[in-house]
Amino acid sequence: MLTKAQKSTTIRLCIMTNDFQKVQPDQLETGYELPPLSYNLDAEVIAKYLEAVGESSSLYWQSDNRQALTGLVPPLAITTYAMTLLLQRLSLPPGSIHVTQEIEFLKEVRVGTTITCHARVSQNWKRGKFHLLTIDLSILDQSKEPVQSGKVGFILPS
């Protein structure tokens, strides 16, 4: 188990979203748009991510200085932080399972970019004990250019 001290070493995303209220499950009707989630991809965040996933590619680390970043952001880091903020925003009940992930990388992203993720419920389907929630993601940079789009699916306990 992680101690408080270990948790305190967590790299904190620079979250730009102001109103970070939770969205309750009964609000998650098809078509519901969550308030946008914004965060900044600073160098410390990206370095920590690369270390955590064991990524050593010289696409991301300078070949003559393995401590320094090239400035390119691994695309799944962008998705990961969007997902982390999305899960913090959603009040999914314990036992919910992340079952599907679809994501398309549309544009290279550089360290320092501010990302905004728009999330919209595309399916909230219950039948008996089966409850499927699907959310569409649209991820933009500070120029409002799309950098990723995708879809995430959860099975919720009924």
Added chain:
Amino acid sequence: MGETEPTLRLPELQKGENLPQLVKNITQENINLYAQASGDFNPIHVDEDFARKSPYGGTIAHGMLILSYLSQMMTIAFGRSWLSGGKLNVRFKEPVRSGDVITVSGNIRNIEQEEGKIRINCNVLCQNQRGEVVITGESSLRLPRK
């Protein structure tokens, strides 16, 4: 690993060709490090006492951690093109536990010609040391036609 140049190049690519395989050992230390990096401290990942009482019987890795290995494989295969033309569509089939050894693999399903572009469609897979599929799905990549 570590080179920027892709290991697979367009002129030689063929249907059925294997993507470069990756093997990753999953430890609780990896999982904790990922929790710290991502900010996802769901107790099912990091609290062994909590997780032991859950239906999983122990901690499990974050799905997005395992998915990052698939993205790494695609980066090794196709280099920088993956960052602005890649696509993943996967299903998480089974949990990954501390102590598991995950093999990430794939092959080229087909190569399609699009307007001024080529799309390479791949089958991708993550399996544990018992041969159980933990992630399955498709990836694709759009490349400019040379």
